[in-house]
Amino acid sequence: MTIFGLWVINKAGGLVYQRNFGDGLPGLTSNEYLVLAGTLHGIHAITSRLSPTGSSSGAHVIEGESFKMTIFLTATGTKFVLLTTPVEPTAEAVLQKVYEVYADAVMKNPFHTPEMPIRSEAFDTRIAALIK
């Protein structure tokens, strides 16, 4: 029931926001995070084409023994990824809220360039308030 981290991946597969909560995750360099996000983007692209019945929304959840990755894909191709413990029933609801905060604090901010890393104090504080 813990949230470890949040990633925001733009539609080209670039990591535009990454934040750890608590100290459940091993410390990685920002370059390693970029590689991981790019890889996840690729995996997602593969999963979205593997569907026996027409179109597919791609991977929603990737689960491991000690953690779970919940992926939320928006209509514009931005992906929100939440890293949690395997039992985290609120993950999807949290991602929905994150999307809302993203729309409010990032997309409406004139000083944000789309597809570029998110540097917005308002986004930081609102995410911190959302995920404690």
Added chain:
Amino acid sequence: MSAHPRFSVLSASSLASLDHLSPAASSTRFSLPSAPSINTTLAAPKPGVRPNIYDRNINKTRTAEVSASAFAFLFSEVVQYTQKRVSGIADFERRLNTLGYRVGVRVLELMSWRNESSSKTPKREIHFLPELRSIHTQVWRAVFGKPADAIEKSMENPDEYMVIDNDPPITRSISVPRDMNQLSCSSFTAGVVEAVLDGLGFPARVTAHNTPTDAYPNRTTILIKLEKSVLEREEAFKT
């Protein structure tokens, strides 16, 4: 029109870049639907069709609300547009002020019009303090849907007054990067206030300043610096 800088948002330098916007060139790049002709108001509106903006009653404010999100995106574009055309923060704020001024002129006119039709004894305010109070409540309510949070008078300068908003709706979604932290996008609001004061005969210089507190990180002060003539007139009223 060109004599008064306020009514010309475009400086001489940006006018030059307007060439590519000439109708011939623009038709391929922008497909703007032709504006509805005023004459369409003469035709009876079709049942079930929402009346177009010219047919709506100008005095009905209850249903005339606009989406805050839509406005946030529009204002975001306004700020980006402005940012591309300025050098430095003072210039940035001056331009936002100029744009706000154009809104304020209309706000004042619309409010006077509405007052006139709703009140039996409409009046034009000639004293500064009641007008400041009406800006704090009436103008704020007309523009933002809520009154401002405080009015203050400067201790040091007798010609300075402040209207304070703890969380200005138009800058709620804006977070200014650190290297521009002097910038207050509420300069737009300052322009609105300046136009209202100007229109009522209280010429003033109005600016916006960030004055965050722990409880209100977006707190903004609209600083009104009155011209000498206004203070002199206020003195004359007293005698």
